[in-house]
Amino acid sequence: MSEIITQSIQDYLKHIYELNEHGSSASTNDIATRLNIAPASVTGMLQRLANSTPPLVIYKKHQGVTLTKNGEKAALEVIRHHRLLETFLVNTLGYSWDEVHCEADKLEHVISEDFEARMAKALGNPTRDPHGELIPTADLTMPADKSCLLASLRTNETATVRRVSDDDPALLRHLRKIGVVPEVKITIKNYSEFDGNLTVKVEGQKSNVVLGTAVTSQVFVDK
Amino acid sequence: MSEIITQSIQDYLKHIYELNEHGSSASTNDIATRLNIAPASVTGMLQRLANSTPPLVIYKKHQGVTLTKNGEKAALEVIRHHRLLETFLVNTLGYSWDEVHCEADKLEHVISEDFEARMAKALGNPTRDPHGELIPTADLTMPADKSCLLASLRTNETATVRRVSDDDPALLRHLRKIGVVPEVKITIKNYSEFDGNLTVKVEGQKSNVVLGTAVTSQVFVDK
DNA sequence: TCTAAAATTTAGTCTTACCTAAATTTTATT
DNA sequence: AATAAAATTTAGGTAAGACTAAATTTTAGA
Ligand SMILES: [Mn+2]
Ligand SMILES: [Mn+2]
Ligand SMILES: [Mn+2]
Ligand SMILES: [Mn+2]
Numbered sequence: 280m281s282e283i284i285t286q287s288i289q290d291y292l293k294h295i296y297e298l299n300e301h302g303s304s305a306s307t308n309d310i311a312t313r314l315n316i317a318p319a320s321v322t323g324m325l326q327r328l329a330n331s332t333p334p335l336v337i338y339k340k341h342q343g344v345t346l347t348k349n350g351e352k353a354a355l356e357v358i359r360h361h362r363l364l365e366t367f368l369v370n371t372l373g374y375s376w377d378e379v380h381c382e383a384d385k386l387e388h389v390i391s392e393d394f395e396a397r398m399a400k401a402l403g404n405p406t407r408d409p410h411g412e413l414i415p416t417a418d419l420t421m422p423a424d425k426s427c428l429l430a431s432l433r434t435n436e437t438a439t440v441r442r443v444s445d446d447d448p449a450l451l452r453h454l455r456k457i458g459v460v461p462e463v464k465i466t467i468k469n470y471s472e473f474d475g476n477l478t479v480k481v482e483g484q485k486s487n488v489v490l491g492t493a494v495t496s497q498v499f500v501d502k
Numbered sequence: 503m504s505e506i507i508t509q510s511i512q513d514y515l516k517h518i519y520e521l522n523e524h525g526s527s528a529s530t531n532d533i534a535t536r537l538n539i540a541p542a543s544v545t546g547m548l549q550r551l552a553n554s555t556p557p558l559v560i561y562k563k564h565q566g567v568t569l570t571k572n573g574e575k576a577a578l579e580v581i582r583h584h585r586l587l588e589t590f591l592v593n594t595l596g597y598s599w600d601e602v603h604c605e606a607d608k609l610e611h612v613i614s615e616d617f618e619a620r621m622a623k624a625l626g627n628p629t630r631d632p633h634g635e636l637i638p639t640a641d642l643t644m645p646a647d648k649s650c651l652l653a654s655l656r657t658n659e660t661a662t663v664r665r666v667s668d669d670d671p672a673l674l675r676h677l678r679k680i681g682v683v684p685e686v687k688i689t690i691k692n693y694s695e696f697d698g699n700l701t702v703k704v705e706g707q708k709s710n711v712v713l714g715t716a717v718t719s720q721v722f723v724d725k
Numbered sequence: 726t727c728t729a730a731a732a733t734t735t736a737g738t739c740t741t742a743c744c745t746a747a748a749t750t751t752t753a754t755t
Numbered sequence: 756a757a758t759a760a761a762a763t764t765t766a767g768g769t770a771a772g773a774c775t776a777a778a779t780t781t782t783a784g785a
Contacts, residue, residue, distance in 0.1 A: 285741080285742090287741080287742065287743090306762080306763090307762070307763055307764085308761090308762060308763080316742090316743075316744095317743075317744060317745080318762075318763065318764085319743095319744075319745075319746090319763080319764070319765080319766095320742070320743055320744070321763095322763065322764055322765085323742080323743085323764090323765095324742075324743095326764095327741095327742095340750085340763080340764075341749095341750060341751065341762080341763060341764080342751095371594060371624075372617070372620040372621070372624060373620065373624075374620070378616070381614075382613075382614055382616070382617060385612045385613075385614075386609070386612055386613070388612075389608045389609055389611075389612050390605075390608075390609070391604075391605055391608075393601070393605070394595070394605060397595040397596065397597070398595070401594075401595060401596075508771080508772090510771080510772065510773090529732080529733090530732070530733055530734085531731090531732060531733080539772090539773075539774095540773075540774060540775080541732075541733065541734085542733085542734070542735080542736095542773095542774075542775080542776090543772070543773055543774070544733095545733065545734055545735085546734090546735095546772080546773085547772075547773095549734095550771090550772095563733080563734075563780085564732080564733060564734080564779095564780060564781065565781095
């Protein structure tokens with residue numbers, strides 16, 4: 280009965296999952312932007328995903344999609360692969376954290392469940408990837424995440440860096456350089472009303488840094 | 503100018519390379535059998551490969567194909583990936599030698615050159631994979647191989663096992679069990695004219711084994 | 726050398742997954 | 756509430772890579 284989940288479909292589901300995490304329903308345009316595909320093509324695929332057996336998304340014309348339970352499981356499977364792979368590439372092959380995302384994006388669709396299990400075991404069943412992102416469990420549950428945006432902090436607040444977006448290698452190299460990496464403690468020294476800049480004291484760094492929203496909107500912290 | 507070498511094309515080139523190693527020209531039917539594809543589909547692809555820029559095969563109607571220099575380089579790239587991956591899976595993730603072929607067949611098309619280089623380095627630039635098959639060098643040259651078929655040996659000859667075919671997991675498990683693995687010395691105790699059976703003394707094993715041609719035609723040795 | 730079988734190619738289809746251009750629907754602004 | 760802009764869908768295509776059935780060519784056996 281159930282149809283083949285191609286690499287292309289896996290990519291759609293993964294990005295829909297991530298879009299659903301924020302504003303519930305994922306829009307055609309947002310999906311198109313993320314996948315670097317024409318919006319018209321996305322519409323076509325959403326219709327197929329909604330009509331497949333079992334349906335992978337719930338689709339209402341002009342109102343975007345959400346994942347069904349089946350779609351979510353398939354998405355979490357891919358995300359688990361991705362994040363385990365990133366961890367594996369860093370720990371086992373000496374990649375740096377800005378190099379792994381692209382490689383994992385290709386491998387995630389191809390490895391077997393056996394490969395997944397062997398990686399997880401070799402790595403000691405990690406719960407987070409090199410960017411601090413949560414790794415779905417083997418039974419495909421996403422652990423709860425209560426972190427908030429660094430951009431939402433204000434003067435005198437203290438927090439611990441939990442995770443950072445991993446898709447921009449240049450940003451990752453910059454964050455590494457200024458010491459903004461998972462589990463590091465930070466203190467907000469100043470918030471600038473006008474541009475949203477934050478002056479931040481980073482644990483273990485001599486001088487404060489001033490971070491714009493381009494940066495602070497990509498970093499998540501626990502207060 | 504030069505067109506994209508898809509996963510499908512990589513598979514064609516790889517199998518054509520292996521067929522060319524034996525009887526020079528690879529036939530439509532043999533390729534079809536190996537790829538598990540209808541012969542008519544193969545004809546279509548061979549025409550495309552011959553007309554691509556640059557051409558990847560030399561194709562004469564009804565006479566099969568050989569690889570061009572470009573086609574051969576592309577094939578050796580895939581074969582290098584495959585054999586390094588097999589070695590990596592065994593050494594790093596604890597796969598056994600009968601489990602790696604299938605996984606490597608999928609990964610070989612997807613890893614980056616960086617991944618290839620990191621594996622090679624981590625493994626100490628191996629020259630053979632877990633089945634004893636030669637790994638093409640980083641500059642895509644296939645080392646010379648002067649091994650011959652175990653099936654070609656006769657009574658009282660002595661040889662060293664060099665490599666075994668890796669695509670049949672059951673055969674690999676059997677060979678492991680009887681100790682017929684690369685670098686092991688063997689002696690032919692008897693050759694049976696009628697069925698081609700060889701009675702073989704395997705170094706380190708208590709009793710002799712009798713091997714049919716189904717086995718001896720899959721094992722390569724150096725005299 | 727003739728002929729039957731085997732191998733190969735041609736012709737015509739299909740599905741996936743993309744595209745552009747045009748039509749439609751939603752939304753945001755006056 | 757009207758309308759312009761933005762988002763989305765529809766309609767009509769394309770290319771890759773497979774398929775089947777039928778035609779053709781090669782090969783091998785009598
Ligand atoms: Mn990533
Ligand atoms: Mn990550
Ligand atoms: Mn193999
Ligand atoms: Mn091998």
